[in-house]
Amino acid sequence: MRRIPPQQRREELVAAAIRVMAQRGVPAATTRAIVAEADMPLGAFSYIFGTQDELMHAVIETVTEQERFAAQAGSIAATSVEAAIRNGLNAYIDLLVAHPERELVSLELGLFAARHRTMKETPTQWETYFSSGAQMLQYAADLTRTRWTAPTAELARPLVAFIDGITLAWLADRDTDAARRTAAFAAASIASHSRPLRTQEVRDAH
Template structure:
């Protein structure tokens, strides 16, 4: 049997740890279970990671890195509204396709908060540190002037909406309903952007086509969304 390089083995063990954390929780993700899931001897796990804490630190880094890659893949290099929608949709689609990651993230954050450690902040810091520059660059490229506080708020909104969607999906696991909820969640983002971004809430290409007088006000946009939710 060919010898697996240590770096590749570490990656396999971390990925196996994510699956075990999703299935059994942090406390139930024993080193033995993780090694078995990775089809590796327990001794190999202890060789790659001296302690369980070291393994879990690598898991946090891995999850944060995966989240960053999802955001970068969904950077459409458009204006602010188009880019924010693409980022939110991309993360929600990722949760749909990778329920293990969503479950593991929630487990890890809850566990880290009980430990009073800083690992839980890593995933959010990584997401904020990736999302904000993407939105800022989109505004600059599109010639849109949006103040720093509003960019911060939009970054938070994208994160909060994706978190809420992920939790609901993990609880109910109804893929048909989740598909509808993807669009509903994007509608909430649209309503927030209409209320807070002004003209920047309309894609630049569309804004050039729409006369100023015909654009819906933030209040009209919010009423329209609420009416649609009530009718559904």
């Protein structure tokens, strides 16, 4: 049997769960199917994850963190908050195009759980998205010396709604240019709730 550090084993189980769900759907992601895909013994699952709910929550966190990292990396060179959001959304679209199976799994997981109410962690899935969206908006503001005129927690909800819409539409028609146009519209809409920091506000921030 392979000797694998616990963190690596955790990552491999998460990756295996994503592959199983991408290929066969969420209902097929049984514990046995996941450990078989990961080439691990059944006992390895319970050693790393107490329940399947914990694994599914780890899948959500992993996908969300990858999205946030990509969006932040894409925003670095922006000189306005609108450009930062647009660049971040375009970086997300790049990730979507490169790995559509991960986004499909994320959406299916939330819809499956909402229908069956089988995952105790499910109510936190969109809360995770909202929290990540609020962090991205604050990052964009800090990057471009901008102040939001509404709480980031409120603005994160339409941002996440735009992202969900972009994802669903792209998965349906694979029209990347249309997805980028929607991203530009979303960035302009969200950025309309911001204003540049005044000189004194910039000094106070430092």
